[in-house]
Amino acid sequence: MPDPFDALRTPVTPSQPDPMFAARLRARVERALSVPKGASMSDLIHEAAATERARQGDLAYVSLWVPDLSRAATFFSTVLGWSYGPGSTEQGRQVEGSTPQHGMWGAQERPTLHLCYGVNDIRAAIERVRAAGGRADEPTEEPYGTVAMCEDDQGMTFSLYEWRGDAERGPENGRHEGDLSYVTMEVPDSAKARSFYGDVLGWRFSPARVEDGWSIDGVVPLMGMAGGRRPATVVPMYRVDHIDDAVGRVRAAGGTATDPQHQPYGISSECTDDQETRFYLGQLP
Known part of the structure; x- marks a missing residue:
């Protein structure tokens, strides 16, 4: 007779959960472990999420770089319901009410999502960029804070922003339709990028x-x-309430969208706009 416990002798193999699901779970566990002993979890979960301070390495700001600003603004307004305020120049726009703060910048040769990382001490961070083989401009004072333009050791541009003391941490994957919910950095050499x-x-x-x-x-x-991706680029995922409707809007506006696929974290579609800007849609819990 077979031993009913034979299955327990099978070597244990680690699971490989979807990276977005794993990251969400890890972040929630970290928050739970930071709750004071004896506190009520039900009372503190939403309060902790609302009052947690921004951390070094979180995204402070993003900007969608596109060839034609007017076309991109029309496309994403149609698909995601974005409305815009003026930018600092005629080639800039600010997406109103987005989390994190989101801009759009035109006249760019190749579409990508420009990332601005929050840091605690911008001068120290600039020195780390240079020591790691990247390039960093001197910081400048802007109405919204202290920033520096940088480039990593594989040629990807990014920015640094020095957190202000009252900066609150944003949500893991957006709150509302049109919010940024996930970011994928595509790089030629991941070992170099991870080290940098x-x-x-x-x-x-x-x-x-x-x-x-x-x-x-x-x-x-x-x-x-x-x-293993060339050229280096950044691909965003935007949150939507009803992905079938959103996919239809992408296609009607002149873009492309795959049929929605069920994933461990929700339902997603891989898309391009009418200027071949890559992005994803995600219907998330």
Whole structure:
């Protein structure tokens, strides 16, 4: 007779959950462990999420870089319901009410999402960028704070922003339709990128379920990294309430969208706009 406990002798193999699901779970566990002993979890969960301070390495601001600003503004207004305020120049727009703060910048040769990372001490962060083989301009004082333009050691541009003392941490994957919910950094060499951003921002990484894919631990919004990709680029995911309707709007506006696919974290579609700007839609819990 077979031993009913034979199954227990099978070697244990680690699971490979979806990176977005794993990152969300990890962030929630970290928050739970920070609750004071004896406190009521039901009373503190929403309060803690609302009052937690922004951390070094979180995204402070993003900007969608596009060839034609007017076309992009019309497309994403149609698909995501974005409305805009003026930017600092005629080639800039600010997406109103977005989380995190989101801009749009025109006259760019190649579409991508420009990322601005929050840091605690911008001068110290600039020195880390340079020491890691990147390039960093001197910081400038703007009406909204202190910033510096940078480039990593593989040619990807980014910015640094010095957190102000009252900066609150944003949500893991957006709150409302049109919010940024996930970011994928596509890089030529993931080992170099992980070393660079680990040194500069203190990021930690966990293997994801795809080859040379990595979850970036403990940042908001949730982020991942994929190696072996040229040219380096950043691909956003935007939150939607009803993905079938959103996919229809993408196609009607002249873009492309895959049929929605069920994932562990929700339902997603891979898309491009009418200027070949890549992005994802995500219907999330």
